[in-house]
Amino acid sequence: MGHRRLERWCPGVTDELVRDGARLGEGEDVRFYVDGRLKAPVPEARTLGATRPFLEVRLRRRVEPLGNVRFVRAEATDLVLRGGRVTGVVMDDPADDGLLDADLLVDATGRSSRLGEWLGRHGWGEAPSTG
Ligand SMILES: Cc1cc2nc3c(=O)[nH]c(=O)nc-3n(C[C@H](O)[C@H](O)[C@H](O)COP(=O)(O)OP(=O)(O)OC[C@H]3O[C@@H](n4cnc5c(N)ncnc54)[C@H](O)[C@@H]3O)c2cc1C
Known part of the structure; x- marks a missing residue:
């Protein structure tokens, strides 16, 4: 779900992330574990695997050039x-x-x-x- 939103707001971001090293898994390739237990596969699942800083630095690069956005460190x-x-x-x-x-x-x-x-x-x- 979050991944679909990212792609909607930042078109092409999935290709960019995968090109830079993120892992994209679909359908039965994706295995979810909750408390060490494997959950049933979700056929329509499309999951992006990446660390948080990896994702955030690329999203920040997309947002920074927007004229009406100002970053405040506070x-x-x-x-x-x-x-x-x-x-x-x-x-x-x-x-x-x-x-x-x-x-x-x-x-x-x-x-x-x-x-x-x-x-x-x-x-x-x-x-x-x-x-
Ligand atoms: C161990 C762990 C593993 C997780 N793994 C996953 C995962 O694999 N996949 C997944 O989708 N989700 C995962 N989650 C959940 C995910 O991290 C959260 O749902 C998500 O980060 C929530 O996003 P958010 O933007 O609401 O808040 P946050 O990510 O918490 O962002 C809040 C930001 O606000 C800043 N902030 C806080 N107070 C102030 C203040 N007073 N002034 C200025 N800035 C402030 C913080 O520094 C932070 O940068 C995980 C969570 C945990 C704890």
Whole structure:
């Protein structure tokens, strides 16, 4: 699934990854083990095998040239709220003023997300979650 999304957003990325050394397995070639147990084969499975840094550096190269993308190396430490809505993020970024305004803020900080804590700090309840 993730692999199909990558190909949709970055056309040709599968060929590029395979050319650089990733392994592509399809159908019964792909064996999934969960807790050491082999799962039943999925005929339509198409799986790309690569390390995370290998994948991320190639995706980053695709995203970097986009004119409306800016990379900021900083830690997000809080939300900015105005008028009852989130309007930005506070960053631990010595090179900037530490504030980043946003029309839409997406929390992509994974399992270590502190979004619930930040919302609580500003008087909001925990956001509903699924999955
Ligand atoms: C041991 C292990 C093996 C796995 N193997 C696979 C696998 O083979 N295939 C697979 O598809 N999935 C695998 N997963 C699951 C996969 O890693 C996760 O589902 C995926 O990484 C989640 O992506 P994400 O972008 O939501 O979060 P993450 O990958 O966790 O990315 C979050 C990013 O946000 C950054 N961040 C966090 N807090 C802040 C902050 N305050 N300010 C700024 N940045 C911040 C982090 O540094 C990180 O770079 C594995 C997971 C584990 C733990």
